[in-house]
Amino acid sequence: xxxxxxxxxxxxxxxxxxxxxxxxxxxxxxxxxxxxxxxxxxxxxxxxxxxxxxxxxxxxxxxxxxxxxxxxxxxxxxxxxxxxxxxxxxxxxxxxxxxxxxxxxxxxxxxxxxxxxxxxxxxxxxxxxxxxxxxxxxxxxxxxxxxxxxxxxxxxxxxxxxxxxxxxxxxxxxxxxxxxxxxxxxxxxxxxxxxxxxxxxxxxxxxxxxxxxxxxxxxxxxxxxxxxxxxxxxxxxxxxxxxxxxxxxxxxxxxxxxxxxxxxxxxxxxxxxxxxxxxxxxxxxxxxxxxxxxxxxxxxxxxxxxxxxxxxxxxxxxxxxxxxxxxxxxxxxxxxxxxxxxxxxxxxxxxxxxxxxxxxxxxxxxxxxxxxxxxxxxxxxxxxxxxxxxxxxxxxxxxxxxxxxxxxxxxxxxxxxxxxxxxx
Amino acid sequence: xxxxxxxxxxxxxxxxxxxxxxxxxxxxxxxxxxxxxxxxxxxxxxxxxxxxxxxxxxxxxxxxxxxxxxxxxxxxxxxxxxxxxxxxxxxxxxxxxxxxxxxxxxxxxxxxxxxxxxxxxxxxxxxxxxxxxxxxxxxxxxxxxxxxxxxxxxxxxxxxxxxxxxxxxxxxxxxxxxxxxxxxxxxxxxxxxxxxxxxxxxxxxxxxxxxxxxxxxxxxxxxxxxxxxxxxxxxxxxxxxxxxxxxxxxxxxxxxxxxxxxxxxxxxxxxxxxxxxxxxxxxxxxxxxxxxxxxxxxxxxxxx
Numbered sequence: 001x002x003x004x005x006x007x008x009x010x011x012x013x014x015x016x017x018x019x020x021x022x023x024x025x026x027x028x029x030x031x032x033x034x035x036x037x038x039x040x041x042x043x044x045x046x047x048x049x050x051x052x053x054x055x056x057x058x059x060x061x062x063x064x065x066x067x068x069x070x071x072x073x074x075x076x077x078x079x080x081x082x083x084x085x086x087x088x089x090x091x092x093x094x095x096x097x098x099x100x101x102x103x104x105x106x107x108x109x110x111x112x113x114x115x116x117x118x119x120x121x122x123x124x125x126x127x128x129x130x131x132x133x134x135x136x137x138x139x140x141x142x143x144x145x146x147x148x149x150x151x152x153x154x155x156x157x158x159x160x161x162x163x164x165x166x167x168x169x170x171x172x173x174x175x176x177x178x179x180x181x182x183x184x185x186x187x188x189x190x191x192x193x194x195x196x197x198x199x200x201x202x203x204x205x206x207x208x209x210x211x212x213x214x215x216x217x218x219x220x221x222x223x224x225x226x227x228x229x230x231x232x233x234x235x236x237x238x239x240x241x242x243x244x245x246x247x248x249x250x251x252x253x254x255x256x257x258x259x260x261x262x263x264x265x266x267x268x269x270x271x272x273x274x275x276x277x278x279x280x281x282x283x284x285x286x287x288x289x290x291x292x293x294x295x296x297x298x299x300x301x302x303x304x305x306x307x308x309x310x311x312x313x314x315x316x317x318x319x320x321x322x323x324x325x326x327x328x329x330x331x332x333x334x335x336x337x338x339x340x341x342x343x344x345x346x347x348x349x350x351x352x353x354x355x356x357x358x359x360x361x362x363x364x365x366x367x368x369x370x371x372x373x374x375x376x377x378x379x380x381x382x383x384x385x386x387x388x389x390x391x392x393x394x395x396x397x398x399x400x401x402x403x404x405x406x407x408x409x410x411x412x413x414x415x416x417x418x419x420x421x422x423x424x
Numbered sequence: 425x426x427x428x429x430x431x432x433x434x435x436x437x438x439x440x441x442x443x444x445x446x447x448x449x450x451x452x453x454x455x456x457x458x459x460x461x462x463x464x465x466x467x468x469x470x471x472x473x474x475x476x477x478x479x480x481x482x483x484x485x486x487x488x489x490x491x492x493x494x495x496x497x498x499x500x501x502x503x504x505x506x507x508x509x510x511x512x513x514x515x516x517x518x519x520x521x522x523x524x525x526x527x528x529x530x531x532x533x534x535x536x537x538x539x540x541x542x543x544x545x546x547x548x549x550x551x552x553x554x555x556x557x558x559x560x561x562x563x564x565x566x567x568x569x570x571x572x573x574x575x576x577x578x579x580x581x582x583x584x585x586x587x588x589x590x591x592x593x594x595x596x597x598x599x600x601x602x603x604x605x606x607x608x609x610x611x612x613x614x615x616x617x618x619x620x621x622x623x624x625x626x627x628x629x630x631x632x633x634x635x636x637x638x639x640x641x642x643x644x645x646x647x648x649x650x651x652x653x654x655x656x657x658x659x660x661x662x663x664x665x666x667x668x669x670x671x672x673x674x675x676x677x678x679x680x681x682x683x684x685x686x687x688x689x690x691x692x693x694x695x696x697x698x699x700x701x702x703x704x705x706x707x708x709x710x711x712x713x714x715x716x717x718x719x720x721x722x723x724x725x726x727x728x
Contacts, residue, residue, distance in 0.1 A: 142555050149554070153524070166478070166497055167527030403563045 002030060005386050008036065012112045014065050015400025019378075019393060020259060021385045032381035033236060035263035038400040043121035047364045052078045052331050052355055053155055055364065060150050061350070062366070062402045064107070064178060067346035068145060068194050069102035070402070071154045073351040074233060080219065080337025081355045082329055090325035091156030092315050093144050094109040095216045096171070097151065098342065099315075100140035103182075104148075105345035106279070106305050107133045109397045110189060115300070116301045117192040133305070136178045141249055143167050158326040161266075165321045173254055175312050182309055183305075189302045193295055201292030203392040207274050209281035210348050210372060216313045217342040222350065224339065226271045227367070232263035235375065265400075267375050274375035277347030278396060279304045284385070294395035301397070309319065322422045329360040345368050346397050368402040438469075441654045444664075445646045445678045458596070459495055459643035460651030462565050462673065464474035464506040466639065467532055468499050468595060468665060469672045472554035473482025476561050478727035479532030480522055481505040490574050490587035493518040495526045508566070510595050510602070510621060511574045516542050521554075523559045536568040544636045562659060565634020567642030569597075569626075569695060576621035580604065585611035598643065611658045627702045628713050632692040633721045639651035639664055645688035650676060652688060666722045696725045 002025075008018035015038040043062050047055045056074040060067040072094055077179040079086055092222075107130045117127045138148040143163060145151025153160040163171070212221035219388050236259040267274070275281075283289030283300040287307070291299065333355025340351040347369030354363035380396075381389040431439050431556045447460035450468075457464045470476045483494030483505040491513040496502045515535050522528045524632040533543055540563055572580075581589050596603045601612040632639035639660030644650040654671075655661045667673045678684060703715045718724045 040635065138555070143524050146524050159527040163525050164497075164527065167525060170527045170529075 003184070007390065010390060011399045012036075012115075013365050013400070014063070014396060015398070016306050017393075017398065018259075018262070018390055018399050019381070020390055021381060021386050023062065025217050027387070029382045029384060029389060032378040032389065033259055034378040034398075036265040036370075036374065036400045037233065037262060038114045038231060038264055040264060041401070042087050044364050046359050048382050049363055050209055051359065052082070052333075052353070052361060053351060055361055056154065056156065057150075059364075063367075063399060063418055065399050066101065066105060066344050066346070067150045067165055067350075068097055068154070068404075069342050069349050070351075070366075070368075071151050072098055073340040073342040073344075073349045074353070075156050076217070076219070076340030077338040077341060077351040077353040078340070079327055079338065080340060081333060081336050081353050082156070082327045082331065083334075084157050084327050085338070086158045086327055087324045089162060089320055089323040091410055092319055093159045093325060094154060096215075096315050096319075097144045097154065098344075099215055099311045100137045100144070102308040104134050104137035104141065106301050107137065109301065109345075110185075112397075113394055117189070117196055117298075119192070119371055122188070122192075126185075126188065128393060129181060129188075132183060133178065134192065138172050138250075139174060140171050143171065147216060148172070152404040155326065158324075160326065162280050162321055162323060162325045163319065167320050168316055168321055172313060174311055177314070179306075179309060179313075182305055185307055186302045190299055191303070193298045196294060196295070198391065199384050199388060201293055202384050203297065203395055204292045205276070205382075207276055207376050207379060208285050210270055211281040211285040211343065212273040212348055213343050214247045214282060214286035215308065215343070217229050217340075217348070219339045219341045222339075222341055222348070224337075224352075227271045227350075228272065229266045229367070230269065232261075232265065232267060233383070234259040235267040236260040236263065265371050265374055268371055270372075274379065275372055276376045276380075276396075277369050277372045279345075281347060282343060284317065294392050299397040304314070314342055331355065333359060333380065335362070335364070346370055346399055347372055366402070368399075370396070370398045370400060371396065403407070426655055430620070433571045435723045435727075436629070436689050436696070436726065437633055437654065438640075438656065439590070440656045444653050444655070444675050445650050445684075446651045446653050446664075446668070446673045446675045448602070453503065453506065456503055459649065460646065460653075461506065462641040462651045462653055463566065464535055465672050466501060466564060466663060466667060467496075467502050467534070468560075468648075469670070470562055470666045471497075471499065471502065473666070475530065475594060475663065476530040476532035477530045478522065479720050480515050480517060480518045481534050481647070482509055487574075489577060489592060489595070490518075490589075492628065494520060495522045497526070507663050508595070510597070511572050511577045515539055516546075519560075520556050520564065525695050529559050531559050532562040532564065533560060534564045534566065535634070536566060536571060537566075537634040538625065538637075540565045540628055540634045540640075541631065562663065563636075563638045564607045564660075564708060565637030565640035567640065567644060568629075568631050568634060568648065569691070570622040571626060573623050576618075576623075579621065580613055580618065580652075585609075585613075585701045586619075598648075603727040614677075628699055629717055630696045630699045630703075630715065630725075631690070633728050642685065644691060645678070645679065647705050650679075652685070669720065675689050697728075700724050 005021045009016040010019050017036050020033045021029045023029050056071045059074045060071040062070050102409040111130045141148040146153030169372050212218045280297045338353045340347045345356050350367040352365045356362045377396050381392045448465035453464045455460040467479050478497040481496050482491035485492035485593045493515040522531050550557045569620045571645045587606050591606045594605045600615050604611045604650050639658045655664050701719045706713045
């Protein structure tokens, strides 16, 4: 006889989510569902009708964990819609900023998962290392982005300022100086992850990976035609019709139905199936990393910090402090759908924007990394004991607040009024 | 770290540890700077000793005698901006920028008393200043009775001295007069005639000697070519002490008499007494002034 186990809210992640698991007599998960219960903020709706310049400033408030990623995806989308060619130096500065953010964000995640992996004796030292790594990464974000949280200098058309020669040297010294500690920290984390007694194949799933670039993001490597967004209502209850639902006496089936109405995020499919995105996806596609599962994800994430640091050192050398970083442009749009794709710490962040000829935003949509991962995360918990399910979830470093969307439901009857996702 | 001396609480001159009379030893600095070249010498010294890695100074703007704040990271840049410009320069506008694209981590700031008050307020309430205020390493203040908007200064130069800003080589306030020097002429305007031309905020400012700085200096109380240096915080004290030790500054006997510290004290006290009246008057009218009524203060000279 199967039973349902619900963990709500799941812990040590950004935002609030519920994990609903159907388990068999041995406690093995037969069906896993992970869904967001974070309240909706409505950022995508807010930017509609505004001037394009408002969009990056507003959407970076989607989340305080990765504002750099959202700002970049937003300016990229608007650059694309307005057909702006960003100067080379501006583009490089954007990439350095993103990679510094990558190091910073992965370091925060190590802090979050440290209780799972790090032995008590090493705990203090690990937290110290994380703090030091973050400090250096944030310095780079500060000087290039203008602000570590909510970067003000990443603008439509490029970057508001170039950096000075002094700053360029400082970034290089700081990141080169950090390399030793970073390598040590990654090696230690890898050791702890390897030593962890997870069941074999924990978190392994059959879904494909989605990644567009090794270090930045590319709109050429994603096809909008392949993307399909469906309602949680139809996704979580796809096996049952409404009539069948009424007939079901079984609690388990009713739970499935309820999830469809509670979940606050839509389900994006790429080529008609859920995908995994994030560090392991990038490593798999661009760094010949073939491992799968929860451990592999942690490992790929740790190693990516070094990858990003190397990229910063490589790029900062090429910065010309006297070069132009901002393109000249007018905000008369052509109603062209602009696409911005950024490889954020948690995966592929896709923003699309449309600017009217009068120069106002008429359409704005985000499909953010955790939204991609949400259906996959549930599937990944299947096949192992339910006590490991939270570990599987944490391996994705989910960040729910940006993944949240909403449907219109009648308050009294709880019936879905509008069966298409209101983009909020 | 502890101060060598005990902090002296002085309501006229602000909290300080020691007052001395000094000038820079570097002839290049003396030639370019206003009086004793203390600020320039200290900044260059702090830069060379790695106490600061750059500083915000009033550099040359597009128009003559209209300074613009710049971030100086070399001795050359600091020297280029030395000398007093008797008009406003929004130095604090650069504080955040200095920690961003200029990447400063140990910032020096030079400013008038009101600007120094602003910096201290920034440090106390760092709103919108994440990773900024922790990077301020040195705050040097300059004495200031009042300051003129650029248009006022232009009026003095054009209408009273009958010349153009481009031709002016040096401006100086001493002995109750504003001197405007061109290469072949000199005009002295009595300070009394400049009243009404100062910026309105100066009417309420009770700080003459940059009481909240690490170290403040100016010409008052010292013989020509020298400056009176007020060592305030431990940061300021150790900087001045080591600069003296390393021969960057030379110290002479301080005149405590009528034309020395007494004069400095008199000017500071007069400024405060006069401004207290303005503050009271404004408060009586119901205007917003960020200062306390004199009858609510224990000592009316207090800068609050």
